[in-house]
Structure formats: structure tokens, C-alpha cells
Amino acid sequence: MLRCLLPISFVFSISVATAQQHDQDSVQLRKLADEVLTHSTAYANLKILTKEIGGRLAGSPEMYKAEQWGVKALQAAGADTVYLQECMVPHWVRGDKEEVRIISKRRDFVPPLQVTALGNSVGSDPAGITAPVLEVSSFDDLEAKKDEVKGKIVFYNYHFNPRFIKTFHAYGDAFMYRADGASRAAKYGALAVIVRSMSHAADNFPHTGAMRYNDSFPKVPAVAIGLEDADLLSDRIRDDKDMKLYLHTSCRFLPDTIGHNVIAELRGSEHPDEIITVGGHLDSWDVNEGAHDDGAGCVQSIEVLRAFKALGIRPKRTLRVVLFANEENGTRGAKKYADAARAAGEHHLFALESDAGGFTPRGFTLTMSPAQRAKVESWKNLFLPYGLYDFSEVGGGVDVGMLNEALGTPMGELSPDSQRYFDVHHAASDVFEAVNKRELELGAFSMAALIYMIDRYGL
Known part of the structure; x- marks a missing residue:
């Protein structure tokens, strides 16, 4: 059998380059962690959303207050542009x-x-x-x-x-x-x-x-x-x-009414037509403040954009933050976002959601091809110092799932420790005081780290 042997010097140079690349990524993730863990606005944003607005069921007055809060929070985070995407939402009242x-x-x-x-x-x-x-x-x-x-x-x-x-x-x-x-x-x-x-x-x-x-x-x-x-x-x-x-x-239904996805972008520097979506759902049930479900996911997504902006990270691809409308009792916001993306012929590289609570992050669920999954898992050593080790499960949030269904977009969801989530899920106990500041910020960093790597190397 004939073999083609590469020169040892060539193999060595590849190994050195790979190690240097790993070190550069490690340094950048450390900078992201430091920024989020020392200067994050996520917890303060969550307090405003929960304590000043409260439960945000689709069609309620609080839904509209939350939309305006989202616009202001994304503008303050440094987005290039912020806009509302209209959709009809159900109006159920208790x-x-x-x-x-x-x-x-x-x-x-x-x-x-x-x-x-x-x-x-x-x-x-x-x-x-x-x-x-x-x-x-x-x-x-x-x-x-x-x-x-x-x-x-x-x-x-x-x-x-x-x-x-x-x-x-x-x-x-x-x-x-x-x-x-x-x-x-x-x-x-x-x-x-x-x-x-x-x-x-x-x-x-x-x-x-x-x-x-x-x-x-x-x-x-x-x-x-x-x-x-x-x-x-x-x-x-x-x-x-x-x-x-x-x-x-x-309880009863009133006629459908107008709601909005709140959308913000950091335009990509090299591939602006390739989009990476990150988001959570802005609505919640009316019996609580919607702190873990899903105020946490919203403020974590905003924090990803803020941290990139604060560190001067201009993504190669367009980073789009979406605060989805009406996940809880209709998923109308996600359907609108996916339909609009398909109609516009948009190229979505990846979509990430946080809708499993603001608890200590453990990893991500991922729905993508085996080759794409292998690429993400090759970065695990970069994530391990931050307690992120579990990339084993297939999955993705309900909202980004609509994009996956419409366009085949690879998707993922932040996977926090789940032991306490269903203590508060959809119950009156889902309030601001149930969220730990440190855990919330670690989740925001984790999302920023994954998006940074996917933006840099693609899928």
C-alpha cells in the first residue's frame, strides 16, 4: 500500500497554529466572561421587566409596556438598529x-x-x-x-x-x-x-x-x-x-389583537447577509412576574449584544436579538419571524434560545447535522472552565424551532441545571426574587461564548 507522508515540519506547523488559535479563543472568551460577570446589565434589566411591568400575557396592557421596555433596553445595549415586527396575537383573559x-x-x-x-x-x-x-x-x-x-x-x-x-x-x-x-x-x-x-x-x-x-x-x-x-x-x-x-x-377569549416581536441587530462586518439569531420570549403568564420564564432569556439575549458592543467585537455575521411575542399560548411571534425570514430569502446560520430558566448553565441542546455538532463539540475544552460540559441532547427552544422548521436552520438552547425550574414554571412563585444574579450572568456569558465561536468559525 502506498502512503503519502507529510513532512514532519508541516504537521508541526499545523499543530502550532491550532494551539495558537485555541489560545486566542480562550483569551477572548475570558474577556467575555469578565465583561459579563463584572458589568452585566441583565439583572437590573430583569428587575425593571418583572417589578415595574410584571406578568405580560399576550394581548394585555403589560405586553405593550414590555415591548417598549425591550426597545429601550436594546437601544441602551448599543444595537445598530431596533425595530418592531407586527403580528396578530390571541387575547385570552383569565x-x-x-x-x-x-x-x-x-x-x-x-x-x-x-x-x-x-x-x-x-x-x-x-x-x-x-x-x-x-x-x-x-x-x-x-x-x-x-x-x-x-x-x-x-x-x-x-x-x-x-x-x-x-x-x-x-x-x-x-x-x-x-x-x-x-x-x-x-x-x-x-x-x-x-x-x-x-x-x-x-x-x-x-x-x-x-x-x-x-x-x-x-x-x-x-x-x-x-x-x-x-x-x-x-x-x-x-x-x-x-x-x-x-x-x-x-376566563374567555377576546378578539385577536396586534403584538410585536422586538428585534435588534449588530450588522456583520464580513458576511452581513448571514444571520445568527439569539432570543427569548417576552410574554409570560399573568399569574406571575415571568422572571425565569422567560424574562431571564430576554435579558440574557440583550446582554450578549451589550457584551459584544462593550468589548468592540464586531461580528462577522449579523447578530440579531429577538424578543419573541406570544410563546406561551400561541407561538404567533415565532411563526411570524420564521415566515418573514422565508419570504425574504434570508440565510440563517444558527439560532439560539434561552427559555429554560436563569439557573446555572450546564451546556446546550443542539439540533444540527452530525458534522456541525462535531464542530461545536470540538470547542468543549474552551467551555469547560465555565462549567459547560453537556452538549449531548438534541433540542432547541420553541421559538427558534419555528425557524428550524421553516428554513432548516441549525438551532440550540441554553441548558441550565433544571432541578428548580419546575418549582416555579407557570406558577405565582416565578418572581424576580427567585433568580440568582450570578447564575443569570453565567448563562448570558455562555450564550455569548457559543455565538462568538459560531460567528468566528461558522458551521
């Missing part, structure tokens, strides 16, 4: 009545159960609903008891699985009960549904979130219940066979 009470012949008093309507749910009749309750542990259990469902309130007591180490896997496992539980029960004549909250927190906060209806079946009210009261209700059902529930909600 109303002022959410009540579930146990009705029993016993003389003991049980306070109203801690519940909250699921997003996009219809409300009950003005008089409310009084009916027996049927507990089911799963959809299989519902099917087994389908002849018992008619005229009852179905209680899905499906537990968040504690055996998943990465809690997003538990969420993926339980999500279907919140999303589809109402229609699955209405198919057999249920009058309403109660869903155990998607959490394993040690508290009694109910966790809202979007649900959807199958138009083939009646639309019935749906609420989530706090974990302590879910256990109480389950115990009471077993012990009080004649018990009924009274359920009253007043």
Missing part, C-alpha cells in the same frame, strides 16, 4: 373568578382548593358547575373508566415523574394531560377537568400553562391544582364517596 370547593354532607370545613385556570380554557357557566368528581391516574385509566365519566368533573392525578434526572423529561412526559386532557374527557361527557400541576415542588402553588381543544368534542373548563391540594382531593375522593365539587371560572 377573569376574576377561579374557585373549586368540596361539597360534602360532612360538617368539616375544607377551604377552597388552590387552582388556576389553564391558558386558553373556556370558562364555566356563570352559576358554576356542581358535579361528582372522577379521579384518573392516566389516559389509559380514563379509557378504562370511560363509562363513568359522563356528567362528572374528571381529575387527572398524574404525578410528575421524579425518576427523570433532567426534569424537562418529566415535563415532556406529563404535558399531554394539561394539553389534551379536557378534550379527552369531554369525549365521554365530562363537564370539566382538573389537572395535577406539572411540578414536584414542595408547595401548593397551582401551575397554569396552555391547553388545546379538539373541535370534535365539547369545550369544557380546565384548571390546574396545587400539589398539596391534589393529594388532599385524592384522599377525600377515597374517603367520601358522596362528595361533589363546585367549579367556577370566568
Whole structure:
């Protein structure tokens, strides 16, 4: 077999050049880390967004206040240009009545159960609903008891699985009960549904979130219940066979209204027509301040741009920060962004999202070709000093997922430690005080580091 042997000196020169390149990148990432960890505006921005504006459900007055906040924050960060991208968003309102009470012949008093309507749910009749309750542990259990469902309130007591180490896997496992539980029960004549909250927190906060209806079946009210009261209700059902529930909600849809993606750019110096998107979603649920979900992702994305600008890093490609509208109950902002990009024939090199909370970063989920993944993973030694080691999972955020679907754009999502995220996800406890400044800033740096490397070397 013939072999072509390269001169030793040539191989040595390549090795030296690679080492020098690695050292240069290491120095630049250190500068980025120092800038973010000493001069970040992310925490201060988050305080304004959460404490002065608060919950930002699509269509609400707070949504518009948040959009104007986003414009000002991106301008202050040093963007070349900031603009609004209009899209129609749903306007669901919770109303002022959410009540579930146990009705029993016993003389003991049980306070109203801690519940909250699921997003996009219809409300009950003005008089409310009084009916027996049927507990089911799963959809299989519902099917087994389908002849018992008619005229009852179905209680899905499906537990968040504690055996998943990465809690997003538990969420993926339980999500279907919140999303589809109402229609699955209405198919057999249920009058309403109660869903155990998607959490394993040690508290009694109910966790809202979007649900959807199958138009083939009646639309019935749906609420989530706090974990302590879910256990109480389950115990009471077993012990009080004649018990009924009274359920009253007043949520409803108003006509769609105008919302906006807030977009800012740093124009690329060498390949301005190649776009790298980084973002989070600006909307949140109305029951909380939307600090982790997803105020954190928004301020981290703004911080990426600010840090580049502060260090005089002019990206080769155009860096575009997007604060997406309406992720929580419609994803209309992401759809608009992807549709506009496709219509304009834009070339999107990569899209990164932060929508998993402002906790300590561990790595990134990535959806891209094997060759592209191998390239990113070849940089792991540069990220390891900052605690970033996990690049193993496929994934990407819901918003950038629309871009991936429309254009095939490689995408990723910041992957923080997930153990505490579902303590606060979609619950009243998702407030500014639940966010740790240091963890938030480490996440912002991590995003800046990955974008710096992809901008410099491409995919």
C-alpha cells in the first residue's frame, strides 16, 4: 500500500497554529466572561421587566409596556438598529373568578382548593358547575373508566415523574394531560377537568400553562391544582364517596389583537447577509412576574449584544436579538419571524434560545447535522472552565424551532441545571426574587461564548 507522508515540519506547523488559535479563543472568551460577570446589565434589566411591568400575557396592557421596555433596553445595549415586527396575537383573559370547593354532607370545613385556570380554557357557566368528581391516574385509566365519566368533573392525578434526572423529561412526559386532557374527557361527557400541576415542588402553588381543544368534542373548563391540594382531593375522593365539587371560572377569549416581536441587530462586518439569531420570549403568564420564564432569556439575549458592543467585537455575521411575542399560548411571534425570514430569502446560520430558566448553565441542546455538532463539540475544552460540559441532547427552544422548521436552520438552547425550574414554571412563585444574579450572568456569558465561536468559525 502506498502512503503519502507529510513532512514532519508541516504537521508541526499545523499543530502550532491550532494551539495558537485555541489560545486566542480562550483569551477572548475570558474577556467575555469578565465583561459579563463584572458589568452585566441583565439583572437590573430583569428587575425593571418583572417589578415595574410584571406578568405580560399576550394581548394585555403589560405586553405593550414590555415591548417598549425591550426597545429601550436594546437601544441602551448599543444595537445598530431596533425595530418592531407586527403580528396578530390571541387575547385570552383569565377573569376574576377561579374557585373549586368540596361539597360534602360532612360538617368539616375544607377551604377552597388552590387552582388556576389553564391558558386558553373556556370558562364555566356563570352559576358554576356542581358535579361528582372522577379521579384518573392516566389516559389509559380514563379509557378504562370511560363509562363513568359522563356528567362528572374528571381529575387527572398524574404525578410528575421524579425518576427523570433532567426534569424537562418529566415535563415532556406529563404535558399531554394539561394539553389534551379536557378534550379527552369531554369525549365521554365530562363537564370539566382538573389537572395535577406539572411540578414536584414542595408547595401548593397551582401551575397554569396552555391547553388545546379538539373541535370534535365539547369545550369544557380546565384548571390546574396545587400539589398539596391534589393529594388532599385524592384522599377525600377515597374517603367520601358522596362528595361533589363546585367549579367556577370566568376566563374567555377576546378578539385577536396586534403584538410585536422586538428585534435588534449588530450588522456583520464580513458576511452581513448571514444571520445568527439569539432570543427569548417576552410574554409570560399573568399569574406571575415571568422572571425565569422567560424574562431571564430576554435579558440574557440583550446582554450578549451589550457584551459584544462593550468589548468592540464586531461580528462577522449579523447578530440579531429577538424578543419573541406570544410563546406561551400561541407561538404567533415565532411563526411570524420564521415566515418573514422565508419570504425574504434570508440565510440563517444558527439560532439560539434561552427559555429554560436563569439557573446555572450546564451546556446546550443542539439540533444540527452530525458534522456541525462535531464542530461545536470540538470547542468543549474552551467551555469547560465555565462549567459547560453537556452538549449531548438534541433540542432547541420553541421559538427558534419555528425557524428550524421553516428554513432548516441549525438551532440550540441554553441548558441550565433544571432541578428548580419546575418549582416555579407557570406558577405565582416565578418572581424576580427567585433568580440568582450570578447564575443569570453565567448563562448570558455562555450564550455569548457559543455565538462568538459560531460567528468566528461558522458551521
